[in-house]
Amino acid sequence: MTNSSPMAGTTELRSGEQSVGSDIKANATLTFIGRIRTPFLSREDCPRQGRLDGPECRLVLNPEWADSLKGLADYRLLEVLYWLDQSRRDLILQSPKFDGETIGTFALRSPCRPNPIGTTMARLERIEGNELVVRGLDCLDMTPLLDIKPDRCLFTEKAPAKARQSTF
Numbered sequence: 001m002t003n004s005s006p007m008a009g010t011t012e013l014r015s016g017e018q019s020v021g022s023d024i025k026a027n028a029t030l031t032f033i034g035r036i037r038t039p040f041l042s043r044e045d046c047p048r049q050g051r052l053d054g055p056e057c058r059l060v061l062n063p064e065w066a067d068s069l070k071g072l073a074d075y076r077l078l079e080v081l082y083w084l085d086q087s088r089r090d091l092i093l094q095s096p097k098f099d100g101e102t103i104g105t106f107a108l109r110s111p112c113r114p115n116p117i118g119t120t121m122a123r124l125e126r127i128e129g130n131e132l133v134v135r136g137l138d139c140l141d142m143t144p145l146l147d148i149k150p151d152r153c154l155f156t157e158k159a160p161a162k163a164r165q166s167t168f
């Protein structure tokens with residue numbers, strides 16, 4: 001066992017870790033809408049969680065999605081969803097601190113999860129064509145971009161209240 005973080009294709013387990021095995025079914029279809037450009041070239045470079053005062057990063061949308069940014073400049077905070085493409089996806093239990101304690105995957109924000117979706121709140125600095133300059137990312141350069149949503153609270157202010165709130 002090494003001290004490096006597990007990456008795609010790695011099968012080694014840390015002390016106490018448990019894998020669901022290699023036969024997991026991965027069958028949802030997503031489309032990548034672009035790539036995230038960050039100064040983080042290795043996982044060691046990445047912060048564990050992004051910070052709104054972090055370095056400028058770019059959400060580079062594929063050109064066909066450029067018009068989908070219409071209206072987004074009204075928002076200061078964006079929710080960004082991305083695909084942590086270099087993660088292993090089989091871990092049930094993980095030992096994030098190498099201290100012998102194991103924790104369930106869904107009790108962690110680890111990138112290693114069956115569907116490795118990362119989310120962060122990012123501060124929108126400016127929009128340049130089909131590129132958004134933001135702060136608050138914690139992912140590797142060229143991480144695939146899944147979705148961008150306006151901040152929930154600001155969005156609620158702009159939209160009329162719904163007559164009846166569902167509990168679902």
Ligand SMILES: C[S@@+](CC[C@H](N)C(=O)[O-])C[C@H]1O[C@@H](n2cnc3c(N)ncnc32)[C@H](O)[C@@H]1O
Pocket residue numbers: 043044046047048049050083084085086087109110111117118119120138139140143144
């Ligand atoms: C702990 S995760 C948090 C992601 C997101 N903020 C969240 O809470 O869903 C962030 C870590 O994932 C790792 N990471 C970043 N980009 C990755 C990628 N493309 N594939 C796999 N792991 C990545 C880095 O070690 C980084 O510190």
